[in-house]
Amino acid sequence: xxxGETARARAPRTAAEQRLSLxxxxxxxxxxxxxxxxxxxxxxxxxxxCRSGCGACCIALSISSPIPGMPSGKPAGVRCVQLxxxxxxxxxxxxxxxxxxxxxxxxxxxxxxxxxxAIASIxxxxxxxxxx
Numbered sequence: 672x673x674x675g676e677t678a679r680a681r682a683p684r685t686a687a688e689q690r691l692s693l694x695x696x697x698x699x700x701x702x703x704x705x706x707x708x709x710x711x712x713x714x715x716x717x718x719x720x721c722r723s724g725c726g727a728c729c730i731a732l733s734i735s736s737p738i739p740g741m742p743s744g745k746p747a748g749v750r751c752v753q754l755x756x757x758x759x760x761x762x763x764x765x766x767x768x769x770x771x772x773x774x775x776x777x778x779x780x781x782x783x784x785x786x787x788x789a790i791a792s793i794x795x796x797x798x799x800x801x802x803x
Contacts, residue, residue, distance in 0.1 A: 722777075727789035731790045
């Protein structure tokens, strides 16, 4: 390895590189997600894996806590600014990710059999729990 390669390897990462790294982390974490619109797959812990590229909860769900780029949270039906073009969370596993996002887990009753069903289900939950 040349001294140039050593210096490059030790250089601090830029914010964009860190974001890509987070996206890679999320991809690895969700690597076994179902890419089809079929049923959710069960994970070894007894829970469920998200569908790859779904992002329904990042669009349909309202979030009242701050999100980087959305300091007042986000209303239901608005795409989170931290949702990538391929519908993956760019702040997955980071401390600035809202607690509600980290605690939300996929399940058939919420996610249904497709992304469309998931958005409809979450929208119905939002409407049923909206303060009057």
